[in-house]
Amino acid sequence: MSTPTFGSDELAQFRRTFFEECTELLADLEERLGALVAFSSDVESLNAIFRAVHSVKAGAGAFGYSVLVGFAHRFEALLDRLRDGKVELDERTLAALIAAADVFSALVDLARQSETPADDFGAEVAEELKALLDGAAAPQPTLREPAEFVEMPAAPVEKTYRIVFRPNAELFRHANEPLYLIRELKTLGTLTVDCDLARLPPFDAFNVDDAYLGWTMTLRADCAPTAIAEVFEFVDDECELTIEEIAPIASVADEAPLKAETEKPAVAVAPPAEKKAVERKASDNKTAGNAASISSIRVDLYRVDRLVNMVGELVIAQAMLAQQFTESHSTDDPTALQGFEHLAGLTRELQECVMAIRMQPVKSVFSRMPRLVRDVGHKTGKDVRLEMAGEQTEVDKTVIEELADPLTHMIRNAVDHGIEDAEVRLAAGKPAEGVIRLSAQHAGSNILIHVEDDGAGLDRDRLLAKATEKGIVSPNVKLSGEEIDELIFAPGFSTAAAVTDVSGRGVGMDVVRRNVQALGGRVQVTSTAGKGTRFTLVIPLTLAVLDGMVVAVGWEKYILPLTSIVESFRPGRGQIRVIPGGGEVVSIRGEFVRLIHLARVFGVSEAVADPCEGLVVLIELANGSKLGVVVDELIGQQQVVIKSLQDNYDPVPGISGATILGNGRVALIVDIEELTRLYDRNVRIADATMRPMAANA
Amino acid sequence: MAESQDLPSIGPNNGLDAAAALTRQFISFRVGDDEFAIDIMAVREIKGWTETTVLPNQQNYMLGVLNLRGTIVPIFDLRCRFGLGLTTTTRSHVVIIVAISGRLLGLLVDAVSDILTVNAADIRPVPDVDQPIDNAFLAGIIPVGDSMVVLLSLENLFANHGPANTAVAA
Numbered sequence: 001m002s003t004p005t006f007g008s009d010e011l012a013q014f015r016r017t018f019f020e021e022c023t024e025l026l027a028d029l030e031e032r033l034g035a036l037v038a039f040s041s042d043v044e045s046l047n048a049i050f051r052a053v054h055s056v057k058a059g060a061g062a063f064g065y066s067v068l069v070g071f072a073h074r075f076e077a078l079l080d081r082l083r084d085g086k087v088e089l090d091e092r093t094l095a096a097l098i099a100a101a102d103v104f105s106a107l108v109d110l111a112r113q114s115e116t117p118a119d120d121f122g123a124e125v126a127e128e129l130k131a132l133l134d135g136a137a138a139p140q141p142t143l144r145e146p147a148e149f150v151e152m153p154a155a156p157v158e159k160t161y162r163i164v165f166r167p168n169a170e171l172f173r174h175a176n177e178p179l180y181l182i183r184e185l186k187t188l189g190t191l192t193v194d195c196d197l198a199r200l201p202p203f204d205a206f207n208v209d210d211a212y213l214g215w216t217m218t219l220r221a222d223c224a225p226t227a228i229a230e231v232f233e234f235v236d237d238e239c240e241l242t243i244e245e246i247a248p249i250a251s252v253a254d255e256a257p258l259k260a261e262t263e264k265p266a267v268a269v270a271p272p273a274e275k276k277a278v279e280r281k282a283s284d285n286k287t288a289g290n291a292a293s294i295s296s297i298r299v300d301l302y303r304v305d306r307l308v309n310m311v312g313e314l315v316i317a318q319a320m321l322a323q324q325f326t327e328s329h330s331t332d333d334p335t336a337l338q339g340f341e342h343l344a345g346l347t348r349e350l351q352e353c354v355m356a357i358r359m360q361p362v363k364s365v366f367s368r369m370p371r372l373v374r375d376v377g378h379k380t381g382k383d384v385r386l387e388m389a390g391e392q393t394e395v396d397k398t399v400i401e402e403l404a405d406p407l408t409h410m411i412r413n414a415v416d417h418g419i420e421d422a423e424v425r426l427a428a429g430k431p432a433e434g435v436i437r438l439s440a441q442h443a444g445s446n447i448l449i450h451v452e453d454d455g456a457g458l459d460r461d462r463l464l465a466k467a468t469e470k471g472i473v474s475p476n477v478k479l480s481g482e483e484i485d486e487l488i489f490a491p492g493f494s495t496a497a498a499v500t501d502v503s504g505r506g507v508g509m510d511v512v513r514r515n516v517q518a519l520g521g522r523v524q525v526t527s528t529a530g531k532g533t534r535f536t537l538v539i540p541l542t543l544a545v546l547d548g549m550v551v552a553v554g555w556e557k558y559i560l561p562l563t564s565i566v567e568s569f570r571p572g573r574g575q576i577r578v579i580p581g582g583g584e585v586v587s588i589r590g591e592f593v594r595l596i597h598l599a600r601v602f603g604v605s606e607a608v609a610d611p612c613e614g615l616v617v618l619i620e621l622a623n624g625s626k627l628g629v630v631v632d633e634l635i636g637q638q639q640v641v642i643k644s645l646q647d648n649y650d651p652v653p654g655i656s657g658a659t660i661l662g663n664g665r666v667a668l669i670v671d672i673e674e675l676t677r678l679y680d681r682n683v684r685i686a687d688a689t690m691r692p693m694a695a696n697a
Numbered sequence: 698m699a700e701s702q703d704l705p706s707i708g709p710n711n712g713l714d715a716a717a718a719l720t721r722q723f724i725s726f727r728v729g730d731d732e733f734a735i736d737i738m739a740v741r742e743i744k745g746w747t748e749t750t751v752l753p754n755q756q757n758y759m760l761g762v763l764n765l766r767g768t769i770v771p772i773f774d775l776r777c778r779f780g781l782g783l784t785t786t787t788r789s790h791v792v793i794i795v796a797i798s799g800r801l802l803g804l805l806v807d808a809v810s811d812i813l814t815v816n817a818a819d820i821r822p823v824p825d826v827d828q829p830i831d832n833a834f835l836a837g838i839i840p841v842g843d844s845m846v847v848l849l850s851l852e853n854l855f856a857n858h859g860p861a862n863t864a865v866a867a
Contacts, residue, residue: 313767556751602753645752645762648800649771652752660764666750678754 018059019112020298025052026105031367033101037094037374043083049097050079056108058233065111068104071122074129075100087132096132098371099125158189158222159245165232166196166214166240173209176235182215184231189221218246301397304357308544311347311354312641316660318347323662348639355396355542362440362447363391365404369411369438376415383422383433384415390440395447396542402519403449403539406512410451410535411436413509418455418533428530430454445547446521446563449537458527460484482624485525489513517673519543520561520656524624538563546642548669550635550661551617553598554607558631559640559659559669566618566626568634573612586616586628593618596679597630598670601654608632619672627676642669654678719817723839725846726793726806728776732846733806734813734839739795739851743809746790757783763792763803770794772803778854779834797851813846815839820848 029052032045057072078096081087103122110117163185167178185191196214206212219228228243229236322340329336370386377384395403419425419434426432437452460481467473467487479487491510516523521539540546540563548559575587576595584595595616599607608614608630616628640659643666645652656671723734724743749761749772758777762769772792776784784790784805792803820837836850 309767316767604751604753643767643769645769645771648769648802649752649762652755654753658750658762658769660767660769664764665748666762666764666769668750668752 015063018063019108021059022056022108022112025056026101026108027364027367028052029101029104030371031363033098034367034370036089036097037370046079046083046089050076050083053079053104056104060108060111061230061233063111065107067117067121068107068111071100071104071107071126074126074133075104078129078133081133087135093132096125096128098374100129158220161219161221161225161228162242162244162246163217163219163228164214164240164242165217166199167211167235168238168240169207169210169212171211171235171238174235174238176238178211178213178215181231181235182217185217185219185228188223188227188231189219191220192218299357308354308358311351312544315347315351315639315641316662318343319662320664351545355544358397358542358544359394360397360400361392361394362400362403362449365400365407366391366438366440368404369407372408372411373415373436376412380416381421382415382419384419385433385435386411387435387437388439389437393440393442393447394541395440395539396544398543399447399519399539399541402515406515406523406537407438407449407451409508409512411438414451414453414455414533418453420456424456428456442541443538444563445541446538447541449539450534451537452532452534454532457529457531457533458485458488458525460529463487482526485527488525489523517671520546522621522673544642546640546657546659546669547637548640548659549617549637550667551598551615551631552633552635553602553631554604556602556604557635557661557665557667558598558602559638559667560617560619560629560672561669562637564619564621564672566620568615568617570614571611571616576611584611586611588618588628591626593626593628594676595628595630596675598675599630599632601675601678621673621676627672629670629672629675640667640669720814721817721820723813723815723846723848724793725810725813725841726791727808727810728779728806729781732810732841732844733775734846734848735793735795735804735851737812739797741794741796741801743791743793745788746786746792746805760805765794765801765803768801770801770803772805773855774805776805776807795851797855802855813839813841823847 029049032048032052035045036049053072053076057069057076060068060072078087078093078100082089082093087093103125107117107122110121165178165181167176171178182191182193194216196216197212199212199214200206201212221227225243225245229241232239232241235241322344325336325340366388369388373384373386414436415434419436420428422432425434435454437450439450439452441448464473464479464484464487467484467490468475472487472490473479488509489512513523516537516539519539520543521537524536524538525533526536527533546559547562549562549565551558551560569588571586571588577585577587577592579585585592586595587593595611597607597609597611598604599609611628611630614630614632615634616630617634619627619629621627640661642657643659645655645658645668652668654671654674655668657669658666659669661667722737724737724740725732725734727733744765747763749763751761752759752771755761758774760772760774762771764770774784776782784807786805789808791806791809793806793809794801794803820839823835823838833853834849835847836853837848839846839848
């Protein structure tokens with residue numbers, strides 16, 4: 001049995017896998033920590049956190065990230081104490097756990113970047129952990145358990161240990177290599193090794209897969225026996241192992257507890273069953289009442305992306321083929337037509353399947369929020385409870401990643417500005433504890449996310465005053481209540497001054513809106529004075545496909561997002577009214593809606609100029625206001641594969657992306673939110689003086 | 698261009714080794730009556746002109762985008778970029794797809810002429826003269842027989858080819 005040699009490539013690969021796992025484990029840890037904050041003393045969560053820390057520690061040990069291992073060890077110890085009920089899960093411990101989780105994940109990051117943490121990195125947190133542990137150990141001085149921590153402030157006294165290591169025959173089959181263990185031991189101190197050949201069978205009975213050798217080693221080192229036991233952590237259920245101190249200086253009294261411990265090296269570390277527990281996550285989740293039990297495989301995201309792209313191409317190719325066929329074979333050929341229909345059905349199904357691969361529950365983002373609420377609540381001295389619903393709602397992975405920032409912003413704002421101070425709440429007849437509700441649900445091809453608080457609502461007077469002062473709104477413009485609420489999304493409104501002066505919201509809400517719009521989504525706010533504020537995010541489930549309406553304008557074809565379209569109609573002469581200043585409105589069911597000619601916005605010639613001869617597509621904007629878009633005609637509804645223009649070109653105002661139509665030509669997807677702004681700039685640039693500074697610009 | 702055939706052997710070569718190390722290859726093409734060249738390493742493919750989808754509110758030399766096997770590629774009219782007016786496109790016009798700083802883009806030219814192999818030492822700097830084409834686009838002049846080919850700097854040509862109206866501050 002020769003020593004397996006790992007090339008640097010393989011090692012890098014293992015390292016990558018380790019950090020990938022770390023990311024997952026840390027996410028899990030974070031989520032469980034959130035659960036712990038929400039429903040304290042949840043043993044299942046404690047177990048899960050313990051397993052996550054332990055798994056990271058095990059991997060970190062293998063890669064030699066000693067600082068990480070050291071910290072993990074202490075973290076783990078506290079968790080263990082908590083599980084046993086030896087440490088109370090109170091505010092202080094919870095704070096320590098959260099802080100420890102932060103340090104822990106920072107250490108993982110440092111390790112990932114191959115950086116060595118500063119000596120005192122996380123020292124404060126480590127001290128706190130230790131203090132909590134010591135506090136636990138003091139009243140119950142069980143002999144065995146505190147011994148585990150002897151290694152931390154390890155007294156630099158050199159001791160001599162005798163280690164007898166006899167692996168079971170199966171050792172190699174579990175990808176273990178005693179040589180590594182021996183090398184590891186050597187790093188602890190001075191090691192002498194005697195090989196024990198007693199179990200070596202006669203040659204004809206020799207099985208190359210079995211381990212026959214045993215070793216008796218003498219180690220002189222200043223470490224605790226647990227450190228030695230740790231070396232054998234991964235094989236402790238596959239060998240006979242005894243570690244005993246044979247130092248002549250050690251008194252008999254000292255030896256007793258040490259021996260008691262060393263005979264059972266697994267005391268400090270989790271039993272092997274628990275190491276595997278992470279892989280059995282599915283069944284765990286079931287017991288915790290979470291996700292359905294599904295088995296999963298780990299796939300490189302790049303491969304999934306490639307698959308998604310390929311299927312996107314397939315969908316386009318299929319559409320092109322079908323179109324070419326119908327154009328060239330006007331005669332009915334039922335078999336061929338059926339074939340094409342079947343192909344179209346299969347392609348669409350295939351695409352849905354592929355999209356589903358990338359779908360993930362929003363839980364991974366939601367789970368960060370309980371902590372946030374807690375943190376901000378603490379800082380602002382408010383008592384806030386977070387209620388969550390619909391964490392299992394699935395959405396494309398890329399969307400999830402982009403959701404984290406806007407949600408964090410909104411939740412932080414809700415706690416900071418939305419929820420009032422306890423006295424104010426009590427005076428208003430509300431319970432002192434504020435409630436923030438975060439929920440997600442599917443609505444067609446969108447996901448709806450609500451962030452709702454039961455605070456004071458937006459203070460419209462102050463919002464308006466601030467906006468006027470900042471020149472966002474001209475003083476003589478009359479705005480409706482909803483329009484005033486919309487002001488919080490206005491760029492430039494959310495400056496530092498606004499945050500301190502205005503008791504409403506304002507921290508980066510324009511950034512939130514921009515982020516959400518970048519996802520092709522919308523964000524709306526509704527607020528009731530004294531009752532609270534509710535933000536609604538409508539975001540497409542995926543960034544890869546879009547349900548669109550193909551419209552013709554002159555020679556060009558554009559795609560309007562179907563979700564924003566309310567209806568389309570050809571207005572009668574009497575429905576159109578030109579208002580002074582050059583604007584045009586259409587009246588529909590008693591409502592006056594501003595008209596925008598797509599041809600004028602995009603500078604398309606040879607388009608229908610008269611709305612009464614073309615069509616008006618009524619669309620609803622993110623802020624709830626409506627807009628009539630004048631086009632020549634509707635071509636049809638189609639699911640399109642979104643392509644980025646920005647891979648090879650710069651962003652084009654008014655265009656959110658592109659797609660390829662059945663005829664192979666590129667069609668542009670209209671960014672309807674930008675239309676009014678573009679229209680104002682392109683078409684009405686001359687009479688800018690007439691234009692009120694609209695809040696929805 | 699027939700006269701460019703004898704180009705590789707131009708000039709007194711002081712030893713083959715130096716020549717081999719310092720030779721560069723260019724694709725030359727015609728815009729109007731003039732010959733231009735770009736580094737062959739930047740060229741991804743050459744295809745016939747097809748109708749583009751026009752992007753709204755762009756510089757006039759930005760002709761729109763093409764579907765290049767699933768990738769959206771912007772196309773630029775070189776003649777117009779030089780300030781010589783829009784090309785009246787026909788089926789015989791050619792688009793050279795090039796990669797510049799990680800992006801793919803297409804250049805509309807009248808016709809592709811040749812592949813030039815040139816000694817780096819033979820590339821002359823552009824004299825500072827008054828001309829319709831901005832000097833910043835020009836990277837050098839390659840003498841070819843009695844005539845010359847102007848070497849273009851793609852980076853400078855499309856360094857800021859953004860929309861005509863810069864986006865409103867967000």
